[in-house]
Amino acid sequence: MEDDDNTDLPLDSQLPEISEWQTIPQAPEGFKSGFIAIIGRPNVGKSTLMNCLVGQKIAITSPVAQTTRNRLRGILTTPEAQIIFVDTPGIHKPHHQLGKVLVQNARIAIDSVDVVLFVVDGSVEAGGGDRFIVDILERTKTPVILGLNKSDQQPADSQRINNSYSQLAEPHNWEIVKFSALTGDGTDALQQTLINSLEPGPYYYPPDLVTDQPERFIIGELIREQILLLTREEVPHSVAVIIEMIEEQPNLTRVFASINVERDSQKGILIGKSGIMLKTLGSAAREQIQKLIAGKVYLELFVKVEPKWRQSRLRLAELGYKVEKD
Template identity: 75%
Template sequence: MTNENLEINPERSEYTIPLAPEGFKSGFVAIIGRPNVGKSTLMNQLIGQKIAITSPVAQTTRNRLQGILTTAEAQIIFVDTPGIHKPHHELGKVIVKNALSAIDAVDLVLFLVDSSVEAGGGDRFIVDVLENTDTPVILGLNKSDQQPENFLAIDATYAEISEANNWDSIKFSALTGTGLEQLQNLLIANLEPGPYYYPPDLVTDQPERFIMGELIREQILLLTRQEIPHSVAIAVEKVEEEEHITRIYATINVERKSQKGILIGKGGSMLKEIGTAARQQIQKLIAGKVYLELFVKVQPKWRQSRLTLAELGYKIEE
């Protein structure tokens, strides 16, 4: 697996891309599925380092985040897409369009489902989408550790889907790691010979600032749950790297004054709790001491504005 202390910054000049040995395989794999089926957890597990945020709240992932797994035999670039769902606002439309556009732009699709429950309408909507693509598909049955005793009936609903479309299927648990080695081998087997697309030590193509912002947003989702569901966006305004400490200044954008009050909390208690938890995660990311200062700003209806969405980093992928 990758070095936990690796600095994630693809602009570093010392990163070099070697020539791939004979028989080396590589390719881009989109992880597609409904919200909250474990896409980010799976990518983090396979890569061996936390780059995508996870939360009990559905629709955690917003941007197409690329994680890079390099072994002696292959390099897999995972595209962690947002959960495909019926959009209710402009942000939702951007999220779904970006997820769907990933399907035709990759070499392989891993269609992830929650195998603790039977296939539902949301899964079948994605099946209909995938039936219209030429990209090869593997059906991944996640959450095997959460299956009930009568799991055979559940598995049968997914077997029907995979057999009807002639897709390979595999069962595993992203949370416990059970079956992930077999999944990795299956993915590599379905890739074509190819070069290194990225330096072997790189684990994501996203800049460090983006990951920092995501780690802050994760703690907001975890600590506020339904009170501040998805009407929050993080802007990392400034990062000052000193010899013994990295100082980070970030703004939390919300849509209503009431949400600002919840985030700040009584006497600033909630903001302090969010900051402390996020700082600890960022320190793991950069392997160094962090000073984190958070501000809260009200941006009315930011999820409905294409201009504001673009300013906050939510652009439609072409």
């Protein structure tokens, strides 16, 4: 159970609900638009990049790999184009049913977008995981741009690193762009490269929208982000957050959420001694939710044990994880 403070939040941080969407305008002559999938190994900065490009936090980030689970769309609208980014789970060798669903969704995204932005960790040389993704991309007709993230972390002598990625890109004539999603350096050039890769097209969404995901989904993701940040390896990916109920009052939004884990020991870690961990992550999540909805929030969290939920396709679907349709 969480209290709230009297923080005043800027109105421009509020995401519009579907009911508030304006009429989609007609695009001017020469306007470009399209869908771009952001793919790569786990923990290369895909979600951080999408947040940077759309100018608002809509995807959760964490030092823990495999943070992204759902196919989240971020929307960037400029005077000359509208880009719909599809943030995908990190492509890796899956070890459970949830992992298989996530990787399958990433593969589906590759063939259902206009352009693929293949993001790699530009602070280290290309590895086997990157080459595994190259093998997948060789089977698609979708155009690919290779993005070298973390340019701010490259060592002074980065020639070997750059050469390792050039060797991946050159056989396929992929354009290479270097940038840092964390500092924003080089992202303007990346944005222009992405716009240049698109064909003329209409507005798909109202210009002021930054995501197509409902507020309820993002609230659940903000709670899950704090769990990943505060527990790290102790409760890695055995957690799913379900928003049970949202009550909107004139001056307060009440959010009731359940945190599903697989083992009693994980429940104990999340609650903590005398409930201190649950209170800590609830307070941190509430601060993020208040920024999202631009108002005061009361957050109440419950922890439930759902044994082996990641291994059950039925339970995965009930918790919102299922193979996307292309």
